Amino acid sequence: LEKLPKAPWMKERKGPVVLVIMDGVGFGKFSEGDAVASAYKPTLDWFLANCPNTRLKAHGQAVGLPSDADMGNSEVGHNAIGSGRVFDQGAKLVSASLDSGQMFVGQAWQDVAGNAAAKKSALHFIGLFSDGNVHSHIDHLKAMIGQAVKDGVKKVRVHILLDGRDVGETSALDYVRPFEEFLAQQRGVGCDARIASGGGRMFITMDRYGADWSMVERGWQTHVLGEGRQFANAEEAITTLRKDTGAIDQDLGAFVIAENGKPVGTIEDGDSVVFFNFRGDRATEITAAFEEDNFTRFDRKRRPAVVYAGMMEYDGDLHVPKRYLTNPPVIDRTSGQFLCALGVRTLACSETQKYGHVTYFYNGNRSGKINDQLEEYVEVPSDIVPFEQRPWMKGAEITDVVVKGIASGKYDFIRCNYPNGDMVGHTGVYQAAQIGVECVDLCLARIKKAVDKAGGVLVITADHGNADDMFEHKKDGSVLMENGITKVKTAHSLNPVPCIVYDPAGQGEYKAELREGLGISSIAATCINLLGYEAPADYDPSVLIPR
Numbered sequence: 001l002e003k004l005p006k007a008p009w010m011k012e013r014k015g016p017v018v019l020v021i022m023d024g025v026g027f028g029k030f031s032e033g034d035a036v037a038s039a040y041k042p043t044l045d046w047f048l049a050n051c052p053n054t055r056l057k058a059h060g061q062a063v064g065l066p067s068d069a070d071m072g073n074s075e076v077g078h079n080a081i082g083s084g085r086v087f088d089q090g091a092k093l094v095s096a097s098l099d100s101g102q103m104f105v106g107q108a109w110q111d112v113a114g115n116a117a118a119k120k121s122a123l124h125f126i127g128l129f130s131d132g133n134v135h136s137h138i139d140h141l142k143a144m145i146g147q148a149v150k151d152g153v154k155k156v157r158v159h160i161l162l163d164g165r166d167v168g169e170t171s172a173l174d175y176v177r178p179f180e181e182f183l184a185q186q187r188g189v190g191c192d193a194r195i196a197s198g199g200g201r202m203f204i205t206m207d208r209y210g211a212d213w214s215m216v217e218r219g220w221q222t223h224v225l226g227e228g229r230q231f232a233n234a235e236e237a238i239t240t241l242r243k244d245t246g247a248i249d250q251d252l253g254a255f256v257i258a259e260n261g262k263p264v265g266t267i268e269d270g271d272s273v274v275f276f277n278f279r280g281d282r283a284t285e286i287t288a289a290f291e292e293d294n295f296t297r298f299d300r301k302r303r304p305a306v307v308y309a310g311m312m313e314y315d316g317d318l319h320v321p322k323r324y325l326t327n328p329p330v331i332d333r334t335s336g337q338f339l340c341a342l343g344v345r346t347l348a349c350s351e352t353q354k355y356g357h358v359t360y361f362y363n364g365n366r367s368g369k370i371n372d373q374l375e376e377y378v379e380v381p382s383d384i385v386p387f388e389q390r391p392w393m394k395g396a397e398i399t400d401v402v403v404k405g406i407a408s409g410k411y412d413f414i415r416c417n418y419p420n421g422d423m424v425g426h427t428g429v430y431q432a433a434q435i436g437v438e439c440v441d442l443c444l445a446r447i448k449k450a451v452d453k454a455g456g457v458l459v460i461t462a463d464h465g466n467a468d469d470m471f472e473h474k475k476d477g478s479v480l481m482e483n484g485i486t487k488v489k490t491a492h493s494l495n496p497v498p499c500i501v502y503d504p505a506g507q508g509e510y511k512a513e514l515r516e517g518l519g520i521s522s523i524a525a526t527c528i529n530l531l532g533y534e535a536p537a538d539y540d541p542s543v544l545i546p547r
């Protein structure tokens with residue numbers, strides 16, 4: 001790694017550079033359903049009126065996704081913010097590997113498909129069942145099943161995690177129905193292919209950052225042991241569970257497909273398992289349950305001896321999973337590495353739900369620290385509650401850490417993530433999302449004071465939109481209604497996000513107008529400049545234009 005030169009045009013600040021990532025807070029384009037615009041947020045409004053600021057792209061190709069129809073997400077967003085460049089991301093790499101057929105000549109695929117074909121055992125697929133393209137894509141699943149049949153696999157079992165978070169909140173049957181037809185076609189050519197189990201992604205299997213292992217335990221019981229409420233098929237399960245609980249897809253209960261009281265697809269010795277999510281945060285826990293010999297998070301009761309593969313390498317530090325189907329993006333030369341090489345002392349903080357975002361994703365999908373001496377990572381434990389009931393989340397506690405960090409003089413660079421706009425936005429509860437944004441605004445006011453006092457700089461941005469777009473809209477821009485009420489939107493938005501530079505000790509080193517037309521990958525160079533260094537030549541440009 002080359003050593004970054006000092007930026008001669010930038011004077012040193014007394015205090016630290018503080019980067020605040022307001023997760024899921026963008027600029028909405030519709031007046032209805034914008035819980036950011038409607039929030040009471042005097043501090044953010046003041047920053048926007050009085051500080052250099054611009055809008056950054058946070059979706060589609062600007063963050064390495066296949067097309068501009070893809071909304072942004074926290075993985076690709078934090079990858080871009082932390083590494084200062086845009087890499088082709090999982091969604092794109094997996095599609096390319098499937099289209100070229102490269103995945104199927106690879107050893108990992110040969111292992112899983114070959115094992116099931118040779119042993120006449122089942123090949124199981126577990127993953128997020130939608131076309132959200134944030135963690136997975138149903139087309140990837142179908143392509144793999146198609147190939148498995150060609151490769152002589154005679155039994156396929158699919159364990160479907162209902163989405164309703166990256167796609168419409170009650171869209172599960174839009175995926176299940178055509179998929180059942182697809183499976184019937186596979187049965188027609190001699191492969192016994194069925195859905196075996198499932199449940200809402202926020203109820204089973206897809207926990208992240210160790211926030212709630214009981215989710216993973218319920219997933220294990222459902223997919224592996226076949227324990228749980230039984231139904232004849234997935235459609236019956238979904239309709240019945242909806243009627244019973246009123247839950248939206250992401251929160252729906254677990255179900256096991258059974259015949260004559262017997263589950264059709266428990267996972268047994270000799271089977272193969274593919275976890276088909278490409279994104280890592282919600283994939284590593286269930287992977288550990290399959291892979292780890294000394295696993296203590298819950299009692300697995302039975303651990304089948306299977307050939308397991310993940311869609312991608314989820315953690316480049318820990319090398320998890322052991323076997324994976326697609327090579328991950330090579331996110332090298334991250335800003336954290338450059339800053340550590342310069343001896344910059346760093347504090348990173350969020351609460352559990354986004355802790356890995358501001359560390360692991362930020363550092364290019366590596367879970368460890370870059371430099372133990374220079375870096376401190378603080379995780380504030382998240383509540384385990386539906387976040388519409390606690391929309392303030394741990395905003396105050398994160399701010400305590402940041403404010404203390406600023407005042408301590410121990411850090412040159414402090415970054416934090418406030419999850420509220422995103423995590424509360426995902427619940428679809430408008431009022432709660434608005435309160436979440438208002439909470440972030442209160443926190444910003446405290447940080448502003450601390451920055452003033454320390455003589456530091458504050459950069460405010462976001463990784464993608466969410467709370468700014470809480471209603472589904474029709475093509476003509478009008479709000480979509482269902483049974484006389486507005487249809488809520490739980491997914492992220494495609495909207496741009498703010499980039500604000502609050503620099504009370506600034507000495508006019510750069511123009512008041514920031515560079516326009518950039519994406520969130522420009523945040524890295526911006527922070528490096530504010531720390532007094534020139535950004536690496538291959539980084540996307542800083543928003544700062546030297547005078």
Ligand code: 3PG
Nearest residue numbers: 073074075134165166422
């Ligand atoms: C989730 O995992 O919660 C959503 O699919 C994406 O949200 P995030 O990208 O903001 O984490």
Ligand code: CO
Nearest residue numbers: 422423426492
């Ligand atoms: Co989100």
